[in-house]
Amino acid sequence: MADVMMAEPSSSTSALTRREHLAKTFEAYRAELDANTETRERLIILSRSITQMSKKLIFHLHRGATSGLVARAKNIRDGKGKEKEIIANFEKIRAELGSGESAESFWRWARPVSPGLEEYIEAVSFLFYLETGRLISLAEVQKGLSNPQTEEPYVVVTPEDYILGMSDLTGELMRYATNALSTGDHETPLAVCEFVRTVKVYFDGIPPYQLHKLSKKQDETTRSLVKIEKVCYSLRLRLIEFADRPDILRQMASRAL
Amino acid sequence: MADVMMAEPSSSTSALTRREHLAKTFEAYRAELDANTETRERLIILSRSITQMSKKLIFHLHRGATSGLVARAKNIRDGKGKEKEIIANFEKIRAELGSGESAESFWRWARPVSPGLEEYIEAVSFLFYLETGRLISLAEVQKGLSNPQTEEPYVVVTPEDYILGMSDLTGELMRYATNALSTGDHETPLAVCEFVRTVKVYFDGIPPYQLHKLSKKQDETTRSLVKIEKVCYSLRLRLIEFADRPDILRQMASRAL
Amino acid sequence: MSAATDNKGRIANVDATLTSVIGQLETEANVKKAIRESLEPIEEFSRSALTELNKLHSAPASDQAAICERCLATVAKAQPLWADVSKLIPKGEFYRYSFAIGPLCRSFVTSIAFARFILHDELVPAFTAANLMGLGGDDTGELQLTADDYLQGVIGMVNELPRLSINAVTAQNFALPVKIAAFVNDVFQSYSLLNLRNDQLRRRFDSLKYDLKRCEDVVYDLTLRGLTAGTAAEANGEKTNA
Amino acid sequence: MSAATDNKGRIANVDATLTSVIGQLETEANVKKAIRESLEPIEEFSRSALTELNKLHSAPASDQAAICERCLATVAKAQPLWADVSKLIPKGEFYRYSFAIGPLCRSFVTSIAFARFILHDELVPAFTAANLMGLGGDDTGELQLTADDYLQGVIGMVNELPRLSINAVTAQNFALPVKIAAFVNDVFQSYSLLNLRNDQLRRRFDSLKYDLKRCEDVVYDLTLRGLTAGTAAEANGEKTNA
Amino acid sequence: MSAATDNKGRIANVDATLTSVIGQLETEANVKKAIRESLEPIEEFSRSALTELNKLHSAPASDQAAICERCLATVAKAQPLWADVSKLIPKGEFYRYSFAIGPLCRSFVTSIAFARFILHDELVPAFTAANLMGLGGDDTGELQLTADDYLQGVIGMVNELPRLSINAVTAQNFALPVKIAAFVNDVFQSYSLLNLRNDQLRRRFDSLKYDLKRCEDVVYDLTLRGLTAGTAAEANGEKTNA
Amino acid sequence: MSAATDNKGRIANVDATLTSVIGQLETEANVKKAIRESLEPIEEFSRSALTELNKLHSAPASDQAAICERCLATVAKAQPLWADVSKLIPKGEFYRYSFAIGPLCRSFVTSIAFARFILHDELVPAFTAANLMGLGGDDTGELQLTADDYLQGVIGMVNELPRLSINAVTAQNFALPVKIAAFVNDVFQSYSLLNLRNDQLRRRFDSLKYDLKRCEDVVYDLTLRGLTAGTAAEANGEKTNA
Amino acid sequence: MSAATDNKGRIANVDATLTSVIGQLETEANVKKAIRESLEPIEEFSRSALTELNKLHSAPASDQAAICERCLATVAKAQPLWADVSKLIPKGEFYRYSFAIGPLCRSFVTSIAFARFILHDELVPAFTAANLMGLGGDDTGELQLTADDYLQGVIGMVNELPRLSINAVTAQNFALPVKIAAFVNDVFQSYSLLNLRNDQLRRRFDSLKYDLKRCEDVVYDLTLRGLTAGTAAEANGEKTNA
Amino acid sequence: MSAATDNKGRIANVDATLTSVIGQLETEANVKKAIRESLEPIEEFSRSALTELNKLHSAPASDQAAICERCLATVAKAQPLWADVSKLIPKGEFYRYSFAIGPLCRSFVTSIAFARFILHDELVPAFTAANLMGLGGDDTGELQLTADDYLQGVIGMVNELPRLSINAVTAQNFALPVKIAAFVNDVFQSYSLLNLRNDQLRRRFDSLKYDLKRCEDVVYDLTLRGLTAGTAAEANGEKTNA
């Protein structure tokens, strides 16, 4: 037992040595983990702010979407200004991640950024649809989120992000089509219906294992499509009833504006 | 029909009048809602930051909790410094809400603030327990979160917040008791066990309808208590086996430090 | 021995602290309960006001004003009761208990806005609504009609209008649907000005567009059949005076 | 007619855009699949390394070094295979696929740290572990052993030590438990320096304290029965040389 | 040795106690099963009654009375079977098994109330409904139609009316929608005066408002097209005097 | 005119019918509320009894009997209150309200079975438990302790025993764990012979196996350290003869 | 020494036993994988068939027959592939793998039933559906279309009909909604006579009532506007005679 | 008129089709019910076998063989009953009903493997287990013991061993824990060499590691106290040579 007693001091000295050595290493790990936590927090804040601004942009666009041509053009111009402000936040995200050498790090931080990114894609695709009647492409979204000079992306837009964003777009289009009906606009619902139906058919073809999150969103898209189809249905019934009184139809439509 | 046609212009003029009037009112509402959203976002950021810092403080305290007396005292001193930094964030929350006249508004924003507040209460009560071996009281928590001059609270701590925070404290005490056992400290587990058991008995007496969130946390407290009781059980078996060899027990205990 | 004393001291401290905080919790629970009970008689009036308005759907046009007046009179009867509620709310804590008061406020706004629309073809301002409810006086202290409750209450009222429009046609009252459609259109455009979060107000706002569509449809139907002649002028002309 | 053309144009645009993006999605899915398949033979080695180490529990002390060497040799056999994985990962996208690579890295760290502890009584540094795995060379490109994977892998190894400590006693090897307890104590204190989030690492760290307790208990048991005499000196003396 | 006796005693005690209690549970399970089986033939009649009523949706107005009479006749056929159910229920335990009997009662009330509304334009009282089902006699013992089941059955019947109203129009029967709207309005008005605390019932009753709207929509569509001539005046004109 | 009469008649009929039925529902709701309120003071005693038993976990062996006696005394204090509950329950409707009474009964059975096990090393029979609660007399009418509630209460008590076993060791009471393990073993053995069809109960009873294991673990730890001398032989030695 | 032999013997025995059993499991896993892979090209056809049918929603009446023929042609293309699946299934083990085959069968039944309804106004019998899929021949062995899969497929098809009815109106095809409503009514009537015990199927079938309502609503809208002339009389007039 | 014929034809077609298919479903439901009932008496024997084995936990070493023999005898009594089950299963449909038969097979395997381990220190092969159950004869047709059920049954048996090890110590039987630990180690080692893809089985097999640890703990406790003299050397010494 004396041996044990004697062994103790040397044991604890040597333990201290290894422990001290480990402590130095782990203090470096602590610094790294703490820095990561802070980066993540800053990115979450930026992402939340992008979400807020994108939601606002969508409301803004709905406000102008059913106005007359001139007001509509101005609304879209203003919308583009708001979009620029959002992009400035993506620039800040890029600055947060560093650039050039450490470009890869975007993937490391994709998770905290993605909620904002998805909402932005929804907003920008709505803006694009209202302006051009077309579906924005992934390349166009990515271009908007890249440095205009260097073409370096602020954040990378994956097909997943794009598809999920488009899926949300169908919900906004449903609102747009329904609002349009009340203003007597009889073409928008039919165009939107065709558009959403096409998107849905394409997305239905994506095997679930390739994009798990889509299946829940497809249910939402289906609900939106059914609502749009009902709008088109009412519209058809109305057009039939007014077939011999186009004057009244015109008058009612202008009344709403 | 001509009547209708004639009625139209006047109708739309008057509609514009009412609509313009409403627009002015609702633009004011928009400003109010937008301002609320921004305030909420700023509070969420502060609350998240308080959560992070409180978690760090808890880790810091665990690091020193099983050291020798001197190191332990220094650890607690350092911990108090960290607590001050957290309190500075609560001061910022108060500044965000305005003071004096608009003091009421805290209740309006309690929801975004509460996650950080709960985590802070957990941290400060752990600090207090390590320093004094006592349970911090609601009044003491509130005092720490009040302006030292005016005694105006930065945020109001409700009995709910306090109780939920104490419930979380039992989890940290469980970790503390288990860590203490490995360092040969035979008193801490027994003291913690008695402490947690008392807290649990009191909380068991709270009718569920008075504090709905507690029941899930009580399950967690029960799990913690059972773990502490197992630690005490092992401790008892060990003490019995070493009853005639207190020297070895002492030696082993010192070895761990 | 000092350890034993320490231990006893610690336990005593725990006992005292927890007993006190659980006491506080109970006090709060009692305040909540008292507030809820003080709201019960007011809820009774709120229900009566809505039941009164419900008669609009089967009443002839000539009875509508009287129904609305009775509804506002019922709302007015609740006014003195708010003071009792107010007394129970500690200073500065209105928002702590607004979860219990809010739904009731919304229901009153719905009734008031409905009656005022029928009577004056207007969207009652929040300030006026609060006054009619009896809030904002000296004896109702911090009680207030929040913007959110006002905005939700108004939507609740718009949700009733498609039904009224349709029943008006059944009762051969062809002026009311025109008046309703113009009003709902204005309200919808106003709400469109807001930037909403994903909360209840947003969900309720989303429902407005269907109400608008339905009310417009009725006007389409009437116009097609030449049933709005004259009445449209009547309804709109009045509106400019309101 | 221009509307019709417009419409056709719009549909064509939608078709082209969606076909392209779904193609990209598929390409990605294929990359993911290819990476997973390229990892399979490596996983085979990882499993073998762990199975080899498993023999420590029933082997006599004299065989332990050989077992650990064989384990490290197995790990080494996987080295050239990482280049195949690396080739599949597009530049800058390591973290995009780390969800698939991470678990494997952790498992290797567990094996390596275990073997190196038995052989050299040390906690293998992350840099060394990565080298032994074959990461960090020119042909493994951006592949890396992340701090998180290293830290989790080490805990996975510590989780095995209480069992080894107990089986060592059964096999009359009384030196190893003392060595283990000292090591686990050092590792635990090191991890205590970290501020963890509520993630998997935190949960695994929480488990460490029970391992430490169990390992200490064995030393208590041996000390009480005077079974550590000499061996303690042996184990600790060696440690200072390590 | 006394310990041994104690032990044996305790084992016997535990055994006897548990065996007796679990025996009771088995008996109860058997009663439940027997009751369920005795309900099966009654369910058959209940299904037939509903299937018969289902024909109302596609039948001409002239066939409706006959359909309803056949429905009530089917209900009557089930009357003698309730005695068998009653015999299985131990004294004082009706409410123990009401979870199994209730849904069936509701379904019968739905059929009866539906048929009586078509035949007599009335809301069948609970007492009458119970009689038509065959409950309340000497041989049905404690079996009873609870207030809750009656109300749920009535709501179930009102839920069917909007569909009938729409199909009546398709079948060129323009009088029925007016009669239906008036009836649903009466039910809804009476209900809204009452302060119903039971939550599940309240939610179902609230659903009536939706049914009422749909019934009113049909009357609106008919009025607009002048298809309610006579009937509308009859039903609505009088309502205003009420 | 006859239509008008009809209409008025129908409205009156609907009104009368619904008012009467909803009146019944109100009455029932009031009975429920009254019963719940009458149970509140009893619940207070039930909570006190459990709090008293909770002291067993930290008490020395010498205090246990006194604690259990106090627990049973608390249970006894509730006896006269059951008569108040009984008066509120209409004849034949015990099972209508058993959802409110059951949980309380289970809690009492848990307390009683716990105390009786500590005092007399027995599984209290359902009949005795009911008597100790004060049920089964003339003044408690249809109130009864159902087999299901009794069994659930017993399981609830057994679930507490592993914790008590562990805490007994901490409090240096080495006889209790042996007694507990033998008792839980008896309950488990008796149960496993029975074919329990009730699924919820079956799942709870299956959980007993886990409790039994934990109790056996404690006895194992004591045996290894020679701390069961006498008691172990007593309980186990005899068991082998059984 | 005999112990050593025993030990070695036991290890060898354990090893041999487990290796052989796990080998069997591997074989089964491989069969499963092979079956799943053999189903993939068939799934492709199944998806194409549905995509083709999807065009019905926007096509004019004149294109419908062609769409349905193309759909059935696509289904037919899958016929020869079933033989490959069949070869993989060991004798007597169809039901072991039906979990993988079933969903595909349901999807085919949905397509076939849909196309046959549009083309021939019939509910395709299970036997015919199986034939069109290519099941039931000599080369498809034990493969079969189960009653459950057939029924679920049929329900899946009926669930699509309300949407088609609405889109038909948009596309100015006013005959189809009448045909659809009559068909859904037939399915619903037939079903409601049957006593389906399978709970999942029952719930799905109950959902048909909601589909029926939606289809009837469309016919109502058309009737009101005089758009069913001819077709309505045809379908409904006859129904009343049935 | 031809439309009328068509309509009637379609209704008849729909009716016939659904009636036939739902008839098939009823038949299947009846087969399922019959199988379940035919399994009940077998389950009785299965329960008895397990209850018999349960006595091992408190029996002295000398009684163990007799207990195991009685257990196997009980299993044997169930043999003739399987023929009744077999007769109920239509040709080729064993796997359709294996969900009901599987759990019972697993339970028998658990009993058999347990008894054979105690008696012969072996892992009973699947073939032998099936024979002892009475499967595989001419009269049991397609009934079989699947590899999956066999393995799950074996794991179920290993899960019992830590408890037996601990109770053996309590009963002063120090040889059994050593034998158990060696056996569990063998099972675990054999398994860890295999690459098991089946997820549920994998998870259960992973649980074995926990069982192994507990068994090793017991041997550790005995070794430490010198209670394994002879046996430990016997079992462990040889293991190192293996």
Ligand SMILES: [Mn+2]
């Ligand atoms: Mn959106």
Ligand SMILES: [Mn+2]
């Ligand atoms: Mn915590």
